Amino acid sequence: MEETDRAGLLKAQFGAEFRWGVSTAAYQIEGAFDVEGKGLSIWDVFTSRRGKIKSRHHGQVACNFYNCFKGDIELIKQLHIPDFRFSVSWSRLMPSGQGPVNRSGLDYYSRVIDFCLENQINPWLTLYHWDLPYALEQKGGWTNRDIVGWFSDFTELCAKHFGDRVKHWMVMNEPAVFTGAGYFLGIHAPGRRGMGNFLPAIHHATLCMAEGGRVLREMLPQAEIGTTFSCSHVEPYSPSLKDQAAAKRADALLNRMFIEPVLGLGYPAADLPVLRKLEKYMKPGDEESMVFDFDFIGLQNYTREIVKSSFFTPYIGASLVKAEKRKVPLTTMGWEVYPEAIYNIIRKFDAYPQIKKIIITENGAAFSDQVENNEVHDNMRVQYLQDHISQVLRAKNDGCKVAGYFVWTLTDNFEWAEGYHPRFGLIHVDFETQKRIVKDSGKWYRDFLKEGL
Numbered sequence: 001m002e003e004t005d006r007a008g009l010l011k012a013q014f015g016a017e018f019r020w021g022v023s024t025a026a027y028q029i030e031g032a033f034d035v036e037g038k039g040l041s042i043w044d045v046f047t048s049r050r051g052k053i054k055s056r057h058h059g060q061v062a063c064n065f066y067n068c069f070k071g072d073i074e075l076i077k078q079l080h081i082p083d084f085r086f087s088v089s090w091s092r093l094m095p096s097g098q099g100p101v102n103r104s105g106l107d108y109y110s111r112v113i114d115f116c117l118e119n120q121i122n123p124w125l126t127l128y129h130w131d132l133p134y135a136l137e138q139k140g141g142w143t144n145r146d147i148v149g150w151f152s153d154f155t156e157l158c159a160k161h162f163g164d165r166v167k168h169w170m171v172m173n174e175p176a177v178f179t180g181a182g183y184f185l186g187i188h189a190p191g192r193r194g195m196g197n198f199l200p201a202i203h204h205a206t207l208c209m210a211e212g213g214r215v216l217r218e219m220l221p222q223a224e225i226g227t228t229f230s231c232s233h234v235e236p237y238s239p240s241l242k243d244q245a246a247a248k249r250a251d252a253l254l255n256r257m258f259i260e261p262v263l264g265l266g267y268p269a270a271d272l273p274v275l276r277k278l279e280k281y282m283k284p285g286d287e288e289s290m291v292f293d294f295d296f297i298g299l300q301n302y303t304r305e306i307v308k309s310s311f312f313t314p315y316i317g318a319s320l321v322k323a324e325k326r327k328v329p330l331t332t333m334g335w336e337v338y339p340e341a342i343y344n345i346i347r348k349f350d351a352y353p354q355i356k357k358i359i360i361t362e363n364g365a366a367f368s369d370q371v372e373n374n375e376v377h378d379n380m381r382v383q384y385l386q387d388h389i390s391q392v393l394r395a396k397n398d399g400c401k402v403a404g405y406f407v408w409t410l411t412d413n414f415e416w417a418e419g420y421h422p423r424f425g426l427i428h429v430d431f432e433t434q435k436r437i438v439k440d441s442g443k444w445y446r447d448f449l450k451e452g453l
Contacts, residue, residue, distance in 0.1 A: 039095025
């Protein structure tokens, strides 16, 4: 939007009920990977393998949130952020993924939740943010249909111990990413490749997402229950019919593959024919079991993708035209800065009549931040946030049922295969000393949220 629109951006324009927050994930910030009874996760093992993570980085210490959570939550309060999204580590609560519960893990997350509430911060809990217990991966992980039962038990444990205080829940984070990158491309944990791993992982994650919702609904009828999806606005490279068809297939893969079965529409196999192979893993009753009526859908958008037809790309017949080749503004992740993408994604999901409410559960950018005189002047991130929040307001003013916005992320952290190189945080972290510095973007968000307090 125009500079004048950004300059006039006010929290009051969104209404008093609009939710404002910041998002994190357990493996990316906690560290303490083997303390007080925690079991290994697939990311603990994956990061120990040479060549998997840039600079051989790992999450064994990360931001040390496990020991520093009080200071970080106090920073959230100082920034006037009312809602804090974080995930629980399955292997910290159930070291083998099943069976004996680690009391120390339960006590730890109880302390985090209690300290949030003590500081008038609403905890939003994500059950699964990619860190599967390694003991379950040894039994097949997401390719083993038994995971539906394992996940149900894990969900029940969390609901039982945290449901008296946590009112907002997210079942899963970005299933398209952890199945695609982890079970097809092999670039994320557990590092598996091929359609024979990818397809069962897709179906079992879909079943678990709905089953997790049902467990929470039964145990916590008053809770607000959602789940989150990674979404990229997709456009064809040219007006040609081939590129348009390729973009449609890419959209089915990136944006529709999980949301549509949850809504009762089935997998989008008509537009992505390879998904017909999922029938091999379907059992009687699965079409009904994949459906759950979530209270909200979390959308996580960072960019748009330009897609062209590619005869030599198996299964999908499409390839992405990299942003760097298109000479457009980039983040340090190589993603195009294109604020209108978030508007288009909101409009796309708002068109599903089954979706009751949309919350942007992640949006943010990595830039090359530098510390100067104990300050970080990240003007590009300030502009990124202003522009994207303006596009969220545009969608809301157009009548879309968008009801919240969470920045990714609170602190610089471990960014999966990229290690610690990309910095997404509102708060800079020196990973050697664990010193925190609130960036200009954090100060801007604070001032924006302070309006009316």
